[in-house]
Amino acid sequence: MSQSEKLLLQALAGHATARPPIWMMRQAGRFLPEYREVRATTSSFLEFCYTPEKAIEVTLQPIRRFGFDASIMFADILVIPDALGQKVTFQENVGPVLEPVTDAGAVARLSADGLQNHLAPVYETLKGLSAALPPHVTLIGFAGAPWTVATYMVGGRGSPTQAAARLLAYREPQTFQALIDLLVEATASYLIAQVEAGAEVLQLFDTWAGSLAPDQFEKWCVAPTKKIVEAVRAIHPDVPIIGFPKGVGTKAVRFLQETGVQGISVDTGTDMIWARETLSPLATVQGNLDPLALVAGGAELDRATDALLENFAGRPYIFNLGHGIEKETPPEHVAQVVRRVQA
């Protein structure tokens, strides 16, 4: 099968496909018993991400089980701060814990010098996946967008309001700009190398874009994304990029006009009639089945699936969730949706 026959690439090229391609954010993960089995063999989560054999295996598991049309490499958005020299650990029932970067000195101590060596295992994972995936399956690489990665770097952990990063951006805009600039450079290099290792599509996760005031959103989400897209495109002009500025509502229009991404992943709350009318003319829309509808299952899940299919009939569209799969999700509910979309 040639590249041009892959459904995800067709949809991202702006074509209405015979049926939409389907994949799910966090499709490789804790909801699968076979994932938990492999995960249990390594205590450190980052070491797990950096072990190509294991990362390849867990990436392939949902492809084998469900027959998704795309495969997103298993990794974490916090490999970037780790590669820049910040101390990053993952703690059970807490999540990521980082030594916070809170002033200009701490930003200056970060360095992209060892980045490519540090991330070499991720590229090995992509090369292995590229060789192992069935021919119709598109390989997706990804990174966290600078703003979202910075919220963890500054706050030291996840937080519901991202207050630490938002405050640093107001109080010391130059320090924060230096951090974002470093992240733009590192993320662009990382994504370029991912394409060279076999990634056919890239997704930029900006999970916490929704907490920013509109002027801050321009500075810390739109502008850095635009720079990354330009840098990647200067080397690899044809690789499609999907943005996921979560929770930004109407500001998604501005995001698309400025950044020039080919795809936009939209969150659970997004009104898909609005997305079809307003975003679809600007980029291929991806989303937004409620991950909790997937947990609940039943006839309601079929109804929600059908509503998305009908809404985007005759348009380029990628079936996905509005956020990552929940760990409580029964795998048979995922199979139910895949069957229905691929029917």
Added chain:
Amino acid sequence: MSQSEKLLLQALAGHATARPPIWMMRQAGRFLPEYREVRATTSSFLEFCYTPEKAIEVTLQPIRRFGFDASIMFADILVIPDALGQKVTFQENVGPVLEPVTDAGAVARLSADGLQNHLAPVYETLKGLSAALPPHVTLIGFAGAPWTVATYMVGGRGSPTQAAARLLAYREPQTFQALIDLLVEATASYLIAQVEAGAEVLQLFDTWAGSLAPDQFEKWCVAPTKKIVEAVRAIHPDVPIIGFPKGVGTKAVRFLQETGVQGISVDTGTDMIWARETLSPLATVQGNLDPLALVAGGAELDRATDALLENFAGRPYIFNLGHGIEKETPPEHVAQVVRRVQA
């Protein structure tokens, strides 16, 4: 001063006022040393809310200190589950903890029979405020919207994704509907009695509306709000109601068209050019200074204040934050904004 000269009432009647009225969500609260002093005299937070003398005092503190144009009674949205017979406590560094309502039996055990007696101290607070407030200050009553209150009732505490309530709504829609119906009835009675006790404006806080998928938003946010507005209006046709469906993006349009509220409070992320063009013709817009810009202060705070004033010049508009005041806010930053808006 007659009612019609109060700036907040003028703005909510759809008039562009000489300058916008200003108040701030959570203006009575932990950021004020004089609040912390009164709060320290009662260990239980709910008992504090139910002590009119103390609730009146902390409500008046920010009026005295800053000269706001409106005063929102001090209370909590969880007085409703408390009044319905659910066990509610507030724990230091945790927040509210409730005995979760997770099935039809638990919903059936709740009862609105003792509601008005239980909430009588809140009405006493309003009566006292009505007598004590300066003549130009508008008295605002409020309640949590049914969806947001239900997320705490079902989940037993705050959660970043409101997963417990969203799941119950998918899995047992009839049980969840029974809970929402009870909350609609209780909230309408509560708000009607607030008006009788002196509230001149009502605000409905739907803090967690943003996590709902669009069809769920219709069922659990729009429809219950519409019922409450109709019930209040049947008794008090002239009291303006402000909705605050936080994080709902474009769905705010549908919310306004369906519910018929006179005002809409918009969150920090909302693009105010869009709000002016799209929401302003439907209702008076209130918001949306970033509470973290208020913490940070400085010239950037003046700039953000001016941007809001310029954007809404010549239109009905209520100056406010996009979310409640943070406890780390220096009081002098609040004074800086009030001076600038009232200048």
